[in-house]
Amino acid sequence: MxxxxxxxxxxxxxxxxxxxxxxxxxxxxxxxxRQNGKSGCIFCSAGGSGDFAGPKxxxxxxxxxxxxxxxxxxxxxxxxxxxxxxxxxxxxPVDVLRRLYEExxxxxxxxxxxxxxxxDCLSEDILTLLKEFSMRTFLWVELGFQTAQEQTxxxxxxxxxxxxxxxxxxHLAARQIPVVTHLIFGLPGETAEDMLSSVxxxxxxxxxxIKLQLLHVLRQTxxxxxxxxxxxxxxxxxxYLELLCRALPLxxxxxxxxxxxxxxxxxxxxxxLWSSNKKAVHNAIQKAFVDKNICQGSDTFAxxxxxxxxxxxxxxRNEGFxx
Numbered sequence: 001m002x003x004x005x006x007x008x009x010x011x012x013x014x015x016x017x018x019x020x021x022x023x024x025x026x027x028x029x030x031x032x033x034r035q036n037g038k039s040g041c042i043f044c045s046a047g048g049s050g051d052f053a054g055p056k057x058x059x060x061x062x063x064x065x066x067x068x069x070x071x072x073x074x075x076x077x078x079x080x081x082x083x084x085x086x087x088x089x090x091x092x093p094v095d096v097l098r099r100l101y102e103e104x105x106x107x108x109x110x111x112x113x114x115x116x117x118x119x120d121c122l123s124e125d126i127l128t129l130l131k132e133f134s135m136r137t138f139l140w141v142e143l144g145f146q147t148a149q150e151q152t153x154x155x156x157x158x159x160x161x162x163x164x165x166x167x168x169x170x171h172l173a174a175r176q177i178p179v180v181t182h183l184i185f186g187l188p189g190e191t192a193e194d195m196l197s198s199v200x201x202x203x204x205x206x207x208x209x210i211k212l213q214l215l216h217v218l219r220q221t222x223x224x225x226x227x228x229x230x231x232x233x234x235x236x237x238x239x240y241l242e243l244l245c246r247a248l249p250l251x252x253x254x255x256x257x258x259x260x261x262x263x264x265x266x267x268x269x270x271x272x273l274w275s276s277n278k279k280a281v282h283n284a285i286q287k288a289f290v291d292k293n294i295c296q297g298s299d300t301f302a303x304x305x306x307x308x309x310x311x312x313x314x315x316x317r318n319e320g321f322x323x
Contacts (some may be wrong), residue, residue, distance in 0.1 A: 001053050003286065004247055004248070004289050004290070004294055004295045004296060005248055005251075005289075005295070005296035006144075006254070006255070006257055006296060007256070007257050008209065008256050008257065008258045008259075010082075011256045012289065014018055015138070015235035016079055016111060017032075017073050017089075018077050018078065018079055019075045019077065019078040019079070019109065019113045020078065020079045020080065021071055021075065021080055022080070022081045022083040022114060022267065023063070023064055023067045023068070023080050023082055023083060023110075023184050024067075024083050024085040024086075025063050025064070025082060025083060025084050025086070025104070026055065026063070026085070026086035027056075027060065027084055027086070027087070027089060027092075028056040028086075028087070028093050028268075028275055029088060029089055029091045030076050030087055030088065030091055031087045031088040031091060031118070032088060032091055032118070032120070032121060032159075033088075033118070033157070033158075033159045038157070038159070040157065041144075041156050041157050041158055041159075041225045041227070042155075042156050042157050042221065042222040042223040043145070043156060043184070043187075043215065043216070043217070043221060045220070045223065045265070046223075046269065047222055049108055052106075053059060057183070058085070059103070059175060060082070060100055060107075061103055061106075061219050062105045062109060063248060064080070064082060064104065064107045065107070065229070068107075070108065074196030077161060077251050077279065078109070079109050079110075079111045080107075080109050080110045080111065080296075081110070081111065081112045081113065081114050081138075082104035082105070082107070082110050082112070082113050082114070082252060083114040083116070084100070084101075084104075084113070084114065084115050084116060085116050086116075086204060088116075088117050088118050089115050089116050089117050090115065090116070090117040090118075090121045090122060090126045090130075091118075091121050092184050093305070094111060094125050094126065094129050097126070097129060098129060098139050099323060101113055101115075101129075101133055103231070104135075105136075105137060105298060107266050111137070112136060112137050112139060112140075112274055113133060113137060113139045114139070114140050114141075114142060114180075115130065115139065115140070115141050115142065116142040116144070116208075117141060117142070117144075118143070118144060118159075118160070119145070119160060119164045119165045119167070119168035119169075120142050120160045120164050121142075121157065122168050122171060125146060125161075126260065127171055127172070127175060127280075130172075130175070131175045131177065134175070134176070134177050135211065139177065139178070139180040140177070140179070140208060141177055141179055141180070141182050141207065141297065142173055142180040142181075142182060142258075143165065143168060143179060143180070143181050143182065143211075144182045144212070145165050145182060145183060145192065145198075145202065145319050146158060146182065146183060146187065147183065147184065147187055147194070147195075147198050147215060148162060148197060148198040148201035149187075149190060149194050149197070149198065149201070150162060150298040151189075152187050152188075152190055152194070155188065156187060156223075157188075157209065157222075162201075166205060168182075169205050169206045169207070170299075172206065173206035176272060178208035178209065179207055179208055179209070180208060180209035180210065180211060180256075181202045181207060181209075181211070182209055182210075182211040182213065183195075183198050183199065183202065183210065183211065183212055183213070184213050184214070184215050185212060185213070185214055185215065185235065185240065185247075186214055186215035186235040186240070186272075188223075188232045189309075190195065192242075192246070193246070194240075195243060196243070196246055196247060196250065197249045199212075199250050199251065200250060200301060203250060203251060203252060203255070203301075203302070203305050204305060204308070207252075208255065208256060209256040209257070209258045210251060210255055210256075210258065211249060211251070211258045211259040211262075212255060212259060212261075213259055213261060213262035214240055214261050214262060214272065214275055215234070216262065216263075216264030216269060216275065217234065217269075217270040217271050218264055218265070218268045218269060218270060219268045219269075219273075220268065220320070224268075224270050227270055227271070228270070230242055230268045234271045234272045236270060236272065236274070236282065237272075237274045237275075238282070240261075241284060241288040242286060242288075244260060244288070244289075245288055245289065245292050245294045247296050248289070248295070248296050249294065249295065249296065249297065249298040249299035250301050250302055251296050252297050252302045252303075252305045252306050253296055253302065253306070254306070255296075255321075257296065260282075260285055261275065261281050261282070261285065262275075262279050263278060266274070286313070
């Protein structure tokens, strides 16, 4: 391991014996949290958190081919994960979703699917479809959870409570579908202990991968409008690095770290502005881990979770969910 944590890049290379790259897609499926007068989560951009995905006007095939063409010169032997990123990628009838997923898988070099969605958009027929594809190819489901603090969840307009998330991850685990959970550090009003509590919350539940992201305040979002009217504190780099150094030891060693920060489109980023230098932030994170001898899973909490998982997954397979 060339980092003190299990990165997605390392995990995929171990599994496929070559470089594997996520290609971000926009299937233009919309989001139930933007229907019927709802404005969606207050931090979410007009692109549905898929600002770096392909153009929604293009077909899935064309989006994949365009990105492959750009990347093939640097990684000619690479394989690809078709990452349905923008909006809610189970928010459509099953026949529509099947066609989209099939189209992605039919593209040369695609070895798996990543489906970003909401925990409240996993009906029985959708779960059956996901299980069908997971038996044919490598597939994970990414859930936007953001925080385990119910008060914050209401403030950001998440649109569901923690029990809905619990049911989603248990149903996915019962079908042996890997779960990736997305958390945001720096949401307004949250303390460091609140953020670390969210990490502990998701690690006590079925979890294959985790995304930790700094809050980005973007223009043309409800949160951006609030900030410009009444600014609230944003995390500085030092505080964010300290949070990551406290969070990483809590995460069990088998959990794949998909992200330790994130990108906000520079043209839309209100703050924190220090986050726009992606390479510098990445280097600072790695240096902080080395300087402080930080290692994933070193905390006793993570070890307790590792011991807890066998019984947890047995319960999920039985679909008792009595945890």
